[in-house]
Amino acid sequence: GDSVTQMEGPVTLSEEACLTINCTYTATGYPSLFWYVQYPGEGLQLLLKATKADDKGSNKGFEATYRKETTSFHLEKGSVQVSDSAVYFCALRRGGATNKLIFGTGTLLAVQP
Amino acid sequence: DVKVTQSSRYLVKRTGEKVFLECVQDMDHENMFWYRQDPGLGLRLIYFSYDVKMKEKGDIPEGYSVSREKKERFSLILESASTNQTSMYLCASSFTRGGRDTQYFGPGTRLTVL
Numbered sequence: 001g002d003s004v005t006q007m008e009g010p011v012t013l014s015e016e017a018c019l020t021i022n023c024t025y026t027a028t029g030y031p032s033l034f035w036y037v038q039y040p041g042e043g044l045q046l047l048l049k050a051t052k053a054d055d056k057g058s059n060k061g062f063e064a065t066y067r068k069e070t071t072s073f074h075l076e077k078g079s080v081q082v083s084d085s086a087v088y089f090c091a092l093r094r095g096g097a098t099n100k101l102i103f104g105t106g107t108l109l110a111v112q113p
Numbered sequence: 114d115v116k117v118t119q120s121s122r123y124l125v126k127r128t129g130e131k132v133f134l135e136c137v138q139d140m141d142h143e144n145m146f147w148y149r150q151d152p153g154l155g156l157r158l159i160y161f162s163y164d165v166k167m168k169e170k171g172d173i174p175e176g177y178s179v180s181r182e183k184k185e186r187f188s189l190i191l192e193s194a195s196t197n198q199t200s201m202y203l204c205a206s207s208f209t210r211g212g213r214d215t216q217y218f219g220p221g222t223r224l225t226v227l
Contacts, residue, residue, distance in 0.1 A: 032214070043117070043203055043218030044156075089155060099144050099207050099214045100171070105155040 002027040006090045006104035013080055013111050021075040021107045023064075023090035031092040033057075033066055033073040034101065038087040047075075047088070085111045116140075117219040119204055125225045132191040134222050136204030143209050145187035146216065147171075147179060150201040162187055163209070194226045 007022040025033065032051045036044040048057030053068035062077045075088060090104040120135035136145065144163050148156040148171075158171030160179040168179050176198060180188045187206075191198055201223050205216040 036218075041220075043220045044205075044216075045218065046215045049215070093214065099209055099216070100146075100158060100161060101216060103156040105153055 002031070002092060002094055002102050004090050004092055004102055004104040006088075006107055008105070009087075009108040011107060011109045013109070015082055015111055015113050016079045017111075019075070019077040019080045019084075019109065021088055021090075021109070023073045023075065023104060025071050025073065025090075025092050027071075027092055027094075030068075031094065033064070034091040034093070035062070035064055035073070035075050036089045036091060036103075038089065038106070040086070044089060080109070080111045082111045082113055085109055117204060117206055117217050119202075119219040119222050121222050122220060123223050123225075125227065126191075126194050127227050128195060130191075130194050130226075132194050132224065132226075134189040134191075134202055134204075134224070136187045136189070136206075136219055137185055138187075138206040138217070139185065140206065140217070141184065142206035142217075143184075144207045144216075145181065146205040146207075147177075147187065147189045148203045148205065149173070150203055150221070156203065159189065194224075196226050198224065199226045200224060 003026045034049045035047040037047045038044045048059040050057040050066035056065045087106045089106045091101045094100045117138045146161040147159045162168045162181040178190045204219040207216045
């Protein structure tokens with residue numbers, strides 16, 4: 001069945017460091033791919049998404065490119081801030097008429113000043 | 114702004130109690146979802162609803178039931194709470210598709226079953 005695998009955390013970085021959080025997926029067809037972020041004490045919110053191969057989603061300085069050949073959707077940011085400290089979830093939208101998502105296990109990012 | 118609210122942020126219940134978790138959304142979304150979030154397991158879908166009075170089991174429905182009597186409200190029911198249901202419960206809602214499929218989440222309810 002469909003699944004999402006993302007790198008385990010925690011990831012600890014200094015402010016202004018580069019970030020990459022790896023995400024790979026297994027799915028039939030052409031799923032839409034998402035990154036959601038969960039700040040401390042809050043629910044999840046959409047960070048970015050891509051709906052077809054080679055699409056690049058971007059938001060708040062974060063980017064991810066839908067790579068069908070490597071079935072990946074890695075999250076990147078060139079310079080992280082303390083305020084980026086959160087849990088990041090990669091997800092794919094399942095096929096069919098409904099809007100069900102499959103989530104990865106989440107990666108905790110801690111950015112130190 | 115889309116708003117998804119959950120009835121409680123923190124809840125403590127005893128084993129065997131019946132527990133109701135309420136979720137309300139104000140965006141006229143067709144779909145509503147209940148997830149539980151556990152460390153190392155990510156989010157797992159318990160139930161979802163694609164219309165009033167319609168529901169479908171997710172990946173881990175055992176021990177749970179749901180109710181959707183009105184479009185804006187989706188309730189999760191633990192018929193007889195057990196300690197292994199101690200978790201963070203997240204509600205979400207969305208339109209169905211057509212480029213508007215973003216799921217919007219509530220702040221979560223942290224349930225502890227003693």
